[in-house]
Amino acid sequence: MDELEGRLRSALAEMAEEVPPSHHAWAEHQRRVAAKSRRDRRRPVLMAAAAAAVVALIAVPTLILNTRGTGTEQAGQAPPASSSTATEPTKQTRSSLLPSPKYVAKPGETVVTEPFLLAGSVRNGVISNTFAYTVRTAGQTVLCVVTQPTSEGQVVDGTKVHPDFCAPLNRPAQGRYFWSGAVVVPQASDIYLFVASPPTDKILLRESDGSYAAGVRCMQSGEFTVFCTAGGLKKPTAYSALDPAGVALEHR
Amino acid sequence: MDPMAAFSALFDGSFEAMKRLAYLLGADDPENIAQEAFVRLHDRWHTLYDENKALPYLRAMVVNLSRSRLRHLRVVRRTPPDVMLDELSAEAHAMARQEHGRIREALGKLSRRQREVLVLRYWMDLDQAAIAETLGIAVGTVKATTSHAMVNLRKHLEEG
Numbered sequence: 001m002d003e004l005e006g007r008l009r010s011a012l013a014e015m016a017e018e019v020p021p022s023h024h025a026w027a028e029h030q031r032r033v034a035a036k037s038r039r040d041r042r043r044p045v046l047m048a049a050a051a052a053a054v055v056a057l058i059a060v061p062t063l064i065l066n067t068r069g070t071g072t073e074q075a076g077q078a079p080p081a082s083s084s085t086a087t088e089p090t091k092q093t094r095s096s097l098l099p100s101p102k103y104v105a106k107p108g109e110t111v112v113t114e115p116f117l118l119a120g121s122v123r124n125g126v127i128s129n130t131f132a133y134t135v136r137t138a139g140q141t142v143l144c145v146v147t148q149p150t151s152e153g154q155v156v157d158g159t160k161v162h163p164d165f166c167a168p169l170n171r172p173a174q175g176r177y178f179w180s181g182a183v184v185v186p187q188a189s190d191i192y193l194f195v196a197s198p199p200t201d202k203i204l205l206r207e208s209d210g211s212y213a214a215g216v217r218c219m220q221s222g223e224f225t226v227f228c229t230a231g232g233l234k235k236p237t238a239y240s241a242l243d244p245a246g247v248a249l250e251h252r
Numbered sequence: 253m254d255p256m257a258a259f260s261a262l263f264d265g266s267f268e269a270m271k272r273l274a275y276l277l278g279a280d281d282p283e284n285i286a287q288e289a290f291v292r293l294h295d296r297w298h299t300l301y302d303e304n305k306a307l308p309y310l311r312a313m314v315v316n317l318s319r320s321r322l323r324h325l326r327v328v329r330r331t332p333p334d335v336m337l338d339e340l341s342a343e344a345h346a347m348a349r350q351e352h353g354r355i356r357e358a359l360g361k362l363s364r365r366q367r368e369v370l371v372l373r374y375w376m377d378l379d380q381a382a383i384a385e386t387l388g389i390a391v392g393t394v395k396a397t398t399s400h401a402m403v404n405l406r407k408h409l410e411e412g
Contacts, residue, residue: 004406005374011355012375016272022283025267026260032291204299206388209316212296212309237388246299 054120054127103133106158110136113219115156118145119188119231130188131156132226134169134219142166143180143195143226147187169195169224177241177250179224184235192229193218196241200249203227205239215239255301262306263290269376270314276371277318278360285321289313311376311386315368322364358408365389366401373398 022028101115115131130147133156144163146156164187169179179195182205194203194215203215211234215227241249267286274282289310293300300306359367365387372383380398384391 004402004409007351007355008370008405009374011352011359012276012371014352015276015356016375019268019272019275019282021268022271025283025287026263028287029263029267029290029294032287033294036291036295202299209320211292211313211316214296214299242299246302 101131101133101154101156103135104155104157104159105135106137108137109158112136112141112221113226115146115154116218116226116228117154118185118191118218118228120150121147121187130164130185132185132193132219132228134221134226141169143169143183143193145183145185145187171223172197178252181252182236182239188231190233191231192233192236194227194239194241195224196227196250197224199243200225200227200241201244202242202246203229203239204242205229205233205236207234208237209234255297258301259294259297266307266310270310273311273314273371273376274318276375277315277322277368278364279318279321281321285314285317288317308382308385311372311378311382312388315386319364354409355405358405361408362401362404365397366404369394369397370401370405 101117103111103115105111112134115133118130118132120127120129127150128147129150130145132143132145134141134143135158136142144166146161146163148156148161152161164185167180167183172179177196177200179197183193183195185191185193192205192215194205196203201217205213205215207213213229213233213236215229217225218228219226238252240251243249267290270289271282271286274285279285292313293306293310296309297306300309359370362370368387369383372378372386373380378386380391380394383394387394389397
């Protein structure tokens with residue numbers, strides 16, 4: 001160690017000693033954790049309220065339009081069966097909100113994973129959902145994202161809609177797990193999607209500001225799992241695939 | 253060990269060090285930064301329940317929160333490293349040796365990353381790989397930055 005290094009080490013140690021000890025640090029920590037916990041508990045209530053408002057926004061106009069009879073059919077906004085009686089539209093509206101999303105494959109396509117609802121949005125007064133799904137076509141598996149009005153319900157009809165984009169998924173090399181790089185979905189508040197082979201159980205990613213976030217399982221096939229992040233993340237600078245025990249399988 | 257007991261033990265063993273790290277990096281509210289880092293660690297404790305993962309996470313969090321704090325302070329037109337260190341040196345270390353005062357001043361003139369590398373290397377005694385992990389940079393960058401930082405530190409000391 002040269003002389004300057006020794007002087008620097010000594011000066012830093014002395015500077016660090018200038019910081020007075022905190023006598024109630026643990027109590028303050030407990031207070032902060034409790035305050036954060038209270039905030040987090042309130043969040044689902046707010047989200048439920050927001051979801052209820054969205055449901056009302058969708059359901060009420062649909063009911064009104066359907067009970068008006070043929071007007072809806074002319075606008076092409078509801079299936080023909082929904083307008084025959086006053087009670088059927090209600091069933092249709094409920095069933096379009098509750099079932100799991102389904103994908104209607106185009107000729108030559110095979111569904112690998114059914115659609116997963118990533119996010120909802122309102123643009124120019126139209127409420128839309130953004131779904132991700134995976135299909136196999138001409139021997140190539142692709143991850144596709146589509147945004148469609150909520151009036152289409154939970155069915156993504158591949159014969160009618162055009163996906164916003166599709167990314168090819170290529171099997172990783174031996175000893176690797178990620179099928180491709182991160183796929184960002186700008187249509188859904190910059191949600192990031194990661195595709196990884198078993199036994200990947202979770203994706204841990206580091207954002208550009210240094211904070212960490214996790215990707216959760218949103219679609220699964222026998223060969224891979226698709227993980228989704230929450231929306232609004234900063235661009236990940238690194239990410240890791242973890243197995244169920246939390247052991248890192250691959251870093252990128 | 254029970255996970256929360258492990259967390260509590262880590263808190264007891266590392267809180268002061270994290271606070272001092274924030275201070276040496278130039279933050280004017282080191283206690284707040286250390287607290288915030290531990291709250292974030294608490295949130296992710298189920299995935300980081302291992303000292304080998306938790307400490308690097310804490311260090312990285314303190315570095316990043318310190319940077320954010322310095323950026324904020326620059327926006328409100330303050331220069332915290334120099335102001336804070338001068339104030340504290342006057343108040344708490346009136347009798348400090350002049351030598352340490354000169355090094356302190358020279359440290360304040362280094363770039364943010366050079367200062368971070370020197371603090372992590374010569375105060376925390378981290379090796380180059382751990383510094384690289386903490387700062388999210390390559391080991392080669394750590395080597396080069398350390399070398400440039402020492403050259404600049406020597407130069408500032410000679411000028412001063």
